[in-house]
Amino acid sequence: MNITPDMKMADVLFHNYTLLPVVSRFNIKLGFGDKTVSEVCRNSDVNLDFFLEITNSYVDEDYIPQKELNTFPVSLIVQYLKKTHQYYLEEKIPEIERNIQRVLDAEKTINDKFSLVENFFTEYKQELTNHINREEANVHPYVLEIEAAAIKNEINKSLHSKIRKYSINDFASEHDNVEEKLFDLKNIIIKYLPPCNSSGLCNSILIELFRLEKDLNAHANLEDKVLIPKVAAMEEKLLALYKA
Amino acid sequence: MERIKFVIIEKSYLIRKGIASIINRIEHATVVKELENLDEINSALLKYTPDFIVVNIGILSDIDTFRNTEIKADLSQTGIGIASGNSAEKEKKHGLREIISTLDERDDIYNKLQSLIREKVDSRHKLSQQTELSEREKTILKHVAKGLTNKEIAEKLFLSAHTVITHRKNITNKLGIKTISGLTVYAILNNIISIGDLE
Ligand SMILES: [Fe+2]
Ligand SMILES: [Fe+2]
Numbered sequence: 001m002n003i004t005p006d007m008k009m010a011d012v013l014f015h016n017y018t019l020l021p022v023v024s025r026f027n028i029k030l031g032f033g034d035k036t037v038s039e040v041c042r043n044s045d046v047n048l049d050f051f052l053e054i055t056n057s058y059v060d061e062d063y064i065p066q067k068e069l070n071t072f073p074v075s076l077i078v079q080y081l082k083k084t085h086q087y088y089l090e091e092k093i094p095e096i097e098r099n100i101q102r103v104l105d106a107e108k109t110i111n112d113k114f115s116l117v118e119n120f121f122t123e124y125k126q127e128l129t130n131h132i133n134r135e136e137a138n139v140h141p142y143v144l145e146i147e148a149a150a151i152k153n154e155i156n157k158s159l160h161s162k163i164r165k166y167s168i169n170d171f172a173s174e175h176d177n178v179e180e181k182l183f184d185l186k187n188i189i190i191k192y193l194p195p196c197n198s199s200g201l202c203n204s205i206l207i208e209l210f211r212l213e214k215d216l217n218a219h220a221n222l223e224d225k226v227l228i229p230k231v232a233a234m235e236e237k238l239l240a241l242y243k244a
Numbered sequence: 245m246e247r248i249k250f251v252i253i254e255k256s257y258l259i260r261k262g263i264a265s266i267i268n269r270i271e272h273a274t275v276v277k278e279l280e281n282l283d284e285i286n287s288a289l290l291k292y293t294p295d296f297i298v299v300n301i302g303i304l305s306d307i308d309t310f311r312n313t314e315i316k317a318d319l320s321q322t323g324i325g326i327a328s329g330n331s332a333e334k335e336k337k338h339g340l341r342e343i344i345s346t347l348d349e350r351d352d353i354y355n356k357l358q359s360l361i362r363e364k365v366d367s368r369h370k371l372s373q374q375t376e377l378s379e380r381e382k383t384i385l386k387h388v389a390k391g392l393t394n395k396e397i398a399e400k401l402f403l404s405a406h407t408v409i410t411h412r413k414n415i416t417n418k419l420g421i422k423t424i425s426g427l428t429v430y431a432i433l434n435n436i437i438s439i440g441d442l443e
Contacts, residue, residue, distance in 0.1 A: 113433060181425060184423050184426030194433075
């Protein structure tokens with residue numbers, strides 16, 4: 001069932017609780033009463049169409065965008081991507097780390113084995129942090145610059161050489177998959193670690209890993225399938241303009 | 245199970261999207277990358293390691309000019325050609341695994357693709373059912389965990405790089421673990437390597 005403007009926001013969340021963190025990313029706070037999706041968005045200063053596209057594609061992998069996601073400004077997409085990064089680094093990762101630590105404290109007998117999980121996750125955290133830092137330090141400012149130039153329909157020499165030196169497609173080809181390691185980690189915990197007595201804790205670690213993986217997938221889709229093609233098209237236009 | 249991955253190389257937007265929408269509706273299948281031409285083919289193949297490549301027959305000959313014999317040989321297993329219109333192209337195989345025509349009915353295309361995907365899924369299943377690593381695979385896993393590259397492992401064990409890659413694919417299929425860090429943890433947990441060996 002697609003999420004539409006006149007549905008009640010509360011109902012949307014009753015049906016798809018996985019959207020909770022997504023809704024928070026839009027700075028929308030709980031306590032909706034009977035307000036509809038469109039009312040809540042209006043009150044919270046959220047672009048309704050963007051909200052609908054993001055939430056619908058989040059809950060339904062086969063969702064076919066109603067509005068070309070490409071019509072949204074790059075700045076809006078970047079803002080959302082940043083919020084998501086923040087959610088990973090400030091909420092999700094620390095939460096999983098805490099639970100890993102709790103298992104380590106509780107499971108003295110398989111401690112040495114479980115500390116492999118800890119190391120693995122620390123390594124993963126570093127990888128994810130690097131991935132995100134690189135996007136925020138280089139890619140985001142670059143795509144915003146491209147968009148500003150495309151709006152003004154103007155390209156100067158320095159931007160031209162920037163595009164020549166490192167275009168969005170160069171980024172696309174280097175954009176690595178940060179979900180793979182998570183998949184392996186789940187597999188190791190489910191299949192290969194010795195039985196863990198704190199099964200409640202292990203389960204919550206696994207559930208968080210499943211959620212994080214799903215979220216990262218949606219995030220990467222937004223980067224790879226929406227942002228990159230959109231910026232690539234702008235670059236192409238700007239390069240043509242420079243030639244002329 | 246990991247999905248069967250497709251890369252589509254086709255200039256026409258409509259044809260590309262049409263085929264992608266059929267593929268994405270088939271169970272276990274997904275389109276990982278759409279390309280308009282051959283420009284980025286090498287990096288795309290490296291990055292996405294597709295199981296099948298759907299390519300317009302019109303640009304097939306250009307692959308020759310790349311002199312990329314590895315890709316070309318592979319296409320007999322992984323290549324699916326798109327023949328346009330009512331040309332006679334669709335009557336030949338062009339050294340590919342399968343040919344679909346833009347005039348084919350949706351169901352025809354769906355069925356052709358589905359049977360290829362089935363076959364692939366079945367063979368993966370067979371692989372994943374035997375999860376015990378062979379001695380050779382354990383040796384290779386040990387070197388992978390130590391951080392050696394495929395090339396270094398090949399030299400050490402007097403194997404071709406290609407053989408090492410095949411072994412690694414089999415290890416990953418058997419264990420369901422893809423990354424080097426994951427394989428390392430597995431190797432330690434199963435005493436294939438000790439933490440001390442990693443230093
Ligand atoms: Fe990102
Ligand atoms: Fe990313």
